[in-house]
Amino acid sequence: MKVLDLRCERGHQFEGWFSSEDDYQTQRAKRMLTCPVCDSLHVEKSLSAPYVAMKSNRQTEVRPRAVTEHTPQHAAVEPAQAVASSAQVAPSPEQQQALAALHAQWLAYSRAVLATAEDVGSDFADEARKIHEGQAPERLIHGQASMDEVVELLEEGVPVLPMAAQAKEPLQ
Known part of the structure; x- marks a missing residue:
């Protein structure tokens, strides 16, 4: 291995x-x-x-x-x-537990967001802009966007958070 x-x-x-x-x-x-x-x-x-x-x-x-x-x-x-x-010393058991707890919280939050967000597919960038500009109802959405589109959205002040494409299930 x-x-x-x-x-x-x-x-x-x-x-x-x-x-x-x-x-x-x-x-x-x-x-x-x-x-x-x-x-x-x-x-x-x-x-x-x-x-x-x-x-x-x-x-x-x-x-x-x-x-x-x-x-x-x-x-x-x-x-x-x-x-x-x-050169680093391996994390202590307490540090490993704290990291595992943070990871579990992140996974729970990610699952909750994806469960309540509307999947807009490849229209994500356009729909996020419409919501940001008040041209569409405000709601949680998720979908696909290229890294270039994500950078453009962030530069325009549109709050987005990239997540793994397979993040619906299972999130390890």
């Missing part, structure tokens, strides 16, 4: 589990990898945090995980600097 740190073009970081490097490359080539936050298909490996082995009877040992691909923005960073700047 190969666990990789992944990042989309919008900077969202997430983890991917693959049976092998070939499995990752195959899924990437077939555009099967998407960001769980914004549904972007532009997903790449990111620099991985080092593995931190914690033993109560030993000193903490830091071993960096192998990084086989660098993005252009990280190409100029010396490997020693990359390891030193990204």
Whole structure:
């Protein structure tokens, strides 16, 4: 099993589990990898945090995980600097619980929004503008929009929140 740190073009970081490097490359080539936050298909490996082995009877040992691909923005960073700047201790059980609680709240909120919002499909950008300008009744809507349309809406002052396309069910 190969666990990789992944990042989309919008900077969202997430983890991917693959049976092998070939499995990752195959899924990437077939555009099967998407960001769980914004549904972007532009997903790449990111620099991985080092593995931190914690033993109560030993000193903490830091071993960096192998990084086989660098993005252009990280190409100029010396490997020693990359390891030193990204060295982190694993989150405590309390921090993990707090993160899990926040994640559960986000999922519950997302499900509630999607359950009460009207699906306007590919007309999302136009309908959001109409609502914002008072030309359509104010209500919760969801649908599909390109990243360019989302950026335009935000620049126009229309409040929108990108969600994964498959966010209706199941939201993990």
